[in-house]
Amino acid sequence: MASQLTSLATALVASVLLARVACAQSARVVATPPLLNSSGYYVGNRVPLKGSPFQKLPAGAVKPGGWLKGQLDLDASGIVGRMGEISNYVKFAESGWVNPKSDVGWEEVAYWLRGYGDLGYVLGNASIQANAKKWLNGILRNQKPDGYFGPEKLRTSIKGLPDLWPHMLMLDALRSYYEFSGDVRVLPFMTRYFKWQSTVPSATFKSGGFRACRWADNTDSIYWLYNRTGDAFLLDLAKKIHDNSENFTDGVPSLHNVNIAQGIREPGQYWMQSGEARHLNAVEKNYQSIMAQYGQFPGGGFAGDELIRPGFGDPRQGFETCGFVEFMHTHEMMTRISGNPLWADRAEEIAFNSLPAALTPNHKGIHYITSANMVQLDLGANTGQFTNRWSMLEFEPGANTYRCCPHNYSMAWPYYAEESWLATSDKGVAASLYGASEASVRVGDGTEVRWSETTAYPFGETVDFKLSTPKAVQFPFYLRIPRWTKNAEIRVNGKKVEVVAKPLAYVVLDRMWNNGDTVSLRLPMQVELRKWSSNMNSVSVSYGPLQLAFNPGEKWAKTGGTPAWPNEAVTPVGAxxxxLPQNVKASDFVVDVKSATSASANQPFTLENVPISLKVKARRVPGWGADSRGIVRVLQASPALSNEPLESITLVPSGAARLRITLFPTVSSRQDALDWSLILPVHNFTMSTSFGAEDPEVMVDGLIPTASNDSKVPRFTWWNHLGTTESVSLDFKSPQRISSASVYWFDDTGTGKCRVPASWRLLYRDGGAEWKPVPNASAYGVARDQFNSVSFAPLMVTGLRIEAQLQPNVSAGILEWKTDAK
Structure with missing residues (x-):
């Protein structure tokens, strides 16, 4: 009998093991988890909202590790955690957010607090949690009887209408606090506020300039509250806002980069209520529209150094740090709303390749914009090129300079960590954004399990998971397969899973899980080259999710500030x-990957600690340099002519390079290659006046307009001088032989007040200070929609000047200025 029982037990064990192996070797591939209402163990959408493929885990459920925790620790000891030391706006006793007698306060505290609290929750930092609670208690205590909260002056600050933009941010802080603490005051507080908001005039939602584009943040909180209370008036309010705020369904209504980064998600959010496909489709359509014109370079951002501007799409244009963090937030939210893994890919692209370069390695300095191609970071850019005149590139604490970015940055890494794991509506869990971490989540029959994730990703291609569970439990585990990988491989308890893990999909492992089970995901990385045909046929280099850059070496110098919080400039050490050679291919690159231990260091986004590098042969490009302000000059057509010697250069992940070239011209020694030195011979410009941040170098950027009102070509104007005599001069790097010049005049008849000039003439100088008219010049044309050329006997000159007499009551400008300089 005993032997029979032993045999039966052996057979049962064998059958269980076989069943586990069978489960481990089977899987399915889906485009998205199912969209279900009121299903799962976390708060999803309740009817009539569309079902939720994913559900956000409560603040504190995800504990980051590895380099991600390193970024968060640096935040805690840097500008985010110590904002009170550096910001004139984060002063508790003086703030109208907590002191009903004070009117001080706008977006700064709200920007900072919504990320600061989450930083404390994901790190388990009791000091940060306590300080965040102090602020939030003050806000909760001082709600007005009608439901309004915050600085009283904001009730009527926009021509008698309320400015509710900063309240949208503060609601995010309250939501995270509620998820972490369960404080019973939060839901009634938000309900009273939204009831008050329901009473404001409809004009409120389209007032205040940029504010009219940012109601997506408010709508997100409305749906969050509705899913917890079921109050029907909230859906009425969401519709009222959608109908009366800026329309992102039919296009992009704003030029402001942060408005775009936030606003494009609004139709996707409202799709959950309307159910109309056009609303969800509008998000992708708008994304593609912006990126096609302004995002034609690596890193995940677009050219928005405050505003997007037609003709300014070169990789030297920057993206505001606020833009990066808001774009990441949009991508993370759209992942949860749509279930489309492409949005998670996009969040990673910014997080790995752009965001780290926006800060100093110790996170005590930040700059306003970060460019794909940038070779000097100092105050030189303040005099033009970008759409603002304050410190755009130098690293500073910045909280009192431009206010928004240092405070708003606080949410970047905490939100990224919280979105790395998501619950699914079918009572499973998804690893959405890969990184070392632990996540506690209820699954299957309600059992709380803990997944531990160990990886050096994105600096390594293997992601390992280990499960802790008090008992066996059946549930689906979703693994995102990124767009860039090929032949992804999955193993469960060491056994390979037979599945075609196609990119931009989820592999679902739905099985009976046991304590100690392991999953290993390998995402093979390879070198890839991308040609950017709309950006002069330049090329970029990637390795897996990482974009690679050339860094010339960095010299850091303190330029001001305090010893604890310095301002710092960064200049290049070498060329x-x-x-890259015109016929460069992926096999030409030699990849060096350091150990996983190095890759998972707390701060891999530095030149000293970078875990991956690539070597390749390259040539220098004669004529490609920086302008007088240290901004890299625009790319010209590839291939560029170069007979310079081949050199071995090293590329590093662009997130580790504060100075970087990520979009390269190709080079050739063939005579049909373009000689860039003939296009960019200019040393310096001077002008009688200019409009805002218009850069005179756009006149010699080689971009040929199709008409005098061509808005896609950058322009230089003398606006707003009307009917006056104006000039613009250029000095050459060396004496040039010149016998002709051509000017393409800007004229915006029908939309503005710039016209071709009444007359003009060309002057020169030949080494001295005196400007002299060119002798025996041909006629000076002022025709629209063409180059107006003037010729004369050859002269050796060191500078040229256009002197124009403007027509009465109008201004003038130049789209392109060419010479036959030799």
Whole structure:
């Protein structure tokens, strides 16, 4: 009998093991988890909202590790955690957010607090949690009887209408606090506020300029509250806002980069209520529209150094740090709303390749914009090129300079960590954004399990998971397969899973899980080259999710501030103007990957700690340099002519390079290649006046307009001088032989007040200070929609000047200025 029982037990064990192996070797591939209402163990959408493929885990459920925790620790000891030391706006006793007698306060505290609290929750930092609670208690205590809260002056600050933009941010802080603490005051507080908001005039939602584009943040909180209370008036309010705020369904109504980064998600959010496909489709359509014109370079951002501007799409244009963090937030939210893994890919692209370069390695300095191609970070850019005149590139604490970015940055890494794991509506869990971490989540029959994730990703291609569970439990585990990988491989308890893990999909492992089960995901990385045909046929280099950059070496110098919080400029140590051979291919690159221990260091986004590098041969490009302000000059057509010697250069992940070239020209020694030195011979510009941040170098950027009102070509104007005599001059790097010049005049008849000039003439100088008219010049044309050329006997000149007499009551400008300089 005993032997029979032993045999039966052996057979049962064998059958269980076989069943586990069978489960481990089977899987399915889906485009998205199912969209279900009121299903799962976390708060999803309740009817009539569309079902939720994913549900956000409560603040504190995800504990980051590895380099991600390193970024968060640096935040805690840097500008985010110590904002009170550096910001004139984060002063508790003086703030109208907590002191009903004070009117001080706008977006700064709200920007900072919504990320600061989450930083404390994901790190388990009791000091940060306590300080965040202090602020939030003050806000909760001082709600007005009618439901309004915050600085009283904001009730009527927009021509008698309320400015509710900063309240949208503060609601995010309250939501995270509620998820972490369960404080019973939060839901009634938000309900009273939204009831008050329901009474404001409809004009409120389209007032205040940029504010009219940012109601997506408010709508997100409305749906969050509705899913917890079921109050029907909230859906009425969401519709009222959608109908009366800026329309992102039919296009992009704003030029402001942060408005775009936030606002494009609004139709997708409202799709959950309307159910109309056009609303969800509008998000992708708008994304593609912006990126096609302004995002034609690596890193995940677009050219929005405050505003997007037609003709300014070169990789030297920057993206505001606020833009990066808001775009990441949009991508993370759209992942949860749509279930489309492409949005998670996009969040990673910014997080790995752009965001780290926006800060100093110790996170005590930040700059306003970060460019794909940038070779000097100092105050030189303040005099033009970008759409603002304050400190755009130098690293500073910045909280009192431009206010928004240092405070708003606080949410970047905490939100990223919280979105790395998501619950699914079918009572499973998804690893959405890969990184070392632990996540506690209820699954299957309600059992709380803990997944531990160990990886050096994105600096390594293997992601390992281990499960802790008090008992066996059946549930689906979703693994995102990124777009860039090929032949992804999955193993469960060491056994390979037979599945075609196609990119931009989820592999679902739905099985009976046991304590100690392991999953290993390998995402093979390879070198890839991308040609950017709309950006002069330049090329970029990637390795897996990482974009690679050339860094010329960095010299850091303190330029001001305090010893604890310095301002710092960064200048190049060596040459940076390299191009890749015209016939370069992926096999030409030699990849060096350091150990996983190095890759998972707390701060891999530095030149000293970078875990991956690539070597390749390149040549310097004669004529490609920086302008007088240290901004890299625009790319010209590839291939560029270069007979310079081949050199071995090293590329590093662009997130680790504060100075970087990520979009390269190609080079060739063939005579039909373009000689860039003939296009960019200019040393310096001077002008009688200019409009805002218009850069005179756009006149010689080689971009040929199709008409005098061509808005896609950058322009230089003398606006707003009307009917006056104006001039613009250029000095050459060396004496030039010149016998002709051509000017393409800007004229915006029908939309503005710039016209071709009444007359003009060309002057020169030949080494002295005196400007002299060119002798025996041909006629000076002022025709629209063409180059107006003037010729004369050859002269050796060191500078040229256009002197124009403007027509009465109008201004003038130049789209392109060419010479036959030799």
């Amino acid at each position: 940076w103007n390299y191009g």
